[in-house]
Amino acid sequence: MKLAIARDQLRDAIGNVQSVVSTRSTLPMLQYVLMSAKNNSLKLVATDLEVGIECVIECDEMKQEGTVTLPAKKLHEVVNILPQGTIAMTASDSNAVTLTSGVVRYKLMGMPPDDFPKSPDVKRDKSFVLPQALLKEMLKKVSFSISIDPNRINITGLLLALTQSQLRLVSTDGRRLSYARHTLENPPDGDSSYIIPRKTVLELERLLSDEGDVTIYLSDNQIAFEFGNLLVISNLIDAVFPNYEQVVPRGYERKVIAEKELFGVATKRAQVLTTDRYNLVKFEISPGKMVVTTNSPEVGEAKDEFDVEYQGETISIGFNPQFVLDVLKIVDEEKVTLELKDAQSSGLIKPLDNDNYMYVVMPVRL
Template sequence: MLNLSCPQEQLHVSVQTVSHGVSGRSTQPVQNNIYLESTSSGMRLVATDLEFISLEANIPATVRDQGAVTVPARLLTEVIGSLAGEEISLEADDHSTLRVTTARSSFRIRGMSAADFEMLPPIGDAARLEIPQRDMHSILSRTVFATSRDETRPILTGALFKIASGGIDVVATDTYRLALSNLTVDTTLEDGRSAIISERALNEVLRIIAADSDEPVGMVLSDSQVEFQVGAVKVGSRLIEGQFPNYEKVIPDDCDRSVTVDRAEFTNTLRRMLIVAREDSNRVVLRGSEGTLSITADSQDVGHAEEQIPAKLEGPEPEIAFNARYLLDALGALSHDEIVMQLSQPLSPGILKPADADDYTYVIMPMQIM
């Protein structure tokens, strides 16, 4: 029977982290619970939708007896969160009730038998690599936002990881824009590997890794599953099966004009234009001429907005309309001072990338100019 105690703070963080693995949509009620287990060395917490997300945390604890129980995730999070600063004792009985006690308080939470709780199968024969958290953060934060929400095309709800011996490409697209980030790193993998990983799992990884940490993220990849290891937390998922679209084909190579602008300035301008543009599908029209990029938004119902910012133009003068949100998504994911847009005809795809780096390509389809 589970019986242990541990400090509130660490338990609270783990419960919060793991509870994201609960989908709330499962047909089996027990899968809406968090699985708690006392092991010889401490405590293990697991939550999973058995499909695209599995979260597991291991924390040290003073174990008095070994066993497992499952309790509703939200309730547990709330109870543990309310007991700030105290040593917490957890004790399950044979009716799957969990007693949560501190020196002053006592809760009894009705749970369900751990025997019915299912988990993803252990990840089998697998390739393994390690990447610093800051690098993983960079490649994910620049791509995952471009995944599709359209569940009828499941492949696009994930990002493609293409891993070769010399580096990793991550690609995501919702068919309106495509984000491609490369990381040059020695993966120690001799054979290349590809996997489509669910946005849900990747967003969880993004949530728990730090943008400025040199600590490693472990990535374990089998034919059907992936597992990310960040300290004492594991994020697992089944891979999405299927053929990712041929993304290389849609990256234009015939752009004959370019616009270089200050990223922060362009971002602020687009945010202002969006006040009007959001009434018309977020459409903004960009026109370049004599060292200036003019950005306009028009809405029949609302009115008109217009702004000019200095720009470095090369080639013929560009004129093209984009969804401002798609531009802002990419601008927000970058930290470079200057970005460059490589464009051609008004109805042909454009590229947005950092002006002084080659590790990121954002392809964006235009909108019709009205």
């Protein structure tokens, strides 16, 4: 391999792929990035065997094609500190790569590229297309409630469901549930569902841009996302996701309309006096008003209140304040609705006049 490439372009490409590099793996090769030079393009590949990222960039000049593997972290540090401009890369038969920019020269030792895990072939039979900005927004609105409990593998990922021409994204940790949906113009044939690992979801949130489209390829055990000069390939979680449609409340009669900012501030003020043992905030709702209180025997009491739109019987319900704040933090609209049945049933929070995003929060016994 012998080529010349812009430093900033190479730095950004390494940054795009290196976050999936495993630092704790027992396989040393998973700490490396595979670099293949061909047809005046340089393809970088990194994987942890669960999710892989490929990035293709154009070279300024290519005198010799070839393939090398280099330690991802060190390579990124080296390229980041090289002078701005063009980097000359030359690989030797001993798996060493020289990077030169001006008078600065580095030599990095690699490993045999044949030892690097082979990228799986992307199955392109079933696919659909979305704007990158839309998918990024939907992921952001639901990813925060993905479980991190290794004993409940079926909810440690995000459900992607294709149902009746709709794309639905659902996550839960067993105590709350987040739901987003979007009607597809050209959906793939048939209803289907897939559980995407949490790490893949977070990588997509990081990599997706606000412009252009993303093509999503689906198969029984794999999902791939192709956008810009990137390809993200991920295994799927082989498990059964909970029946989310049974969890989302329907037809609740008590409906509260609140200013998101006031709701959040009052909840945050009450949260200040909660503890690990008493992580509960009480919401008492009466016509025109919501009173938010906490009473921790070890710390003290707090009370705040604000005006709401509500006509009905007074009801009191307890929630984990962080669960409420997590929802309010990612809602864009200025007003939200809180729908309730009774103090023992889940509450439903959603943006006012927007049913595309819904959040179910389990109550805490008062």
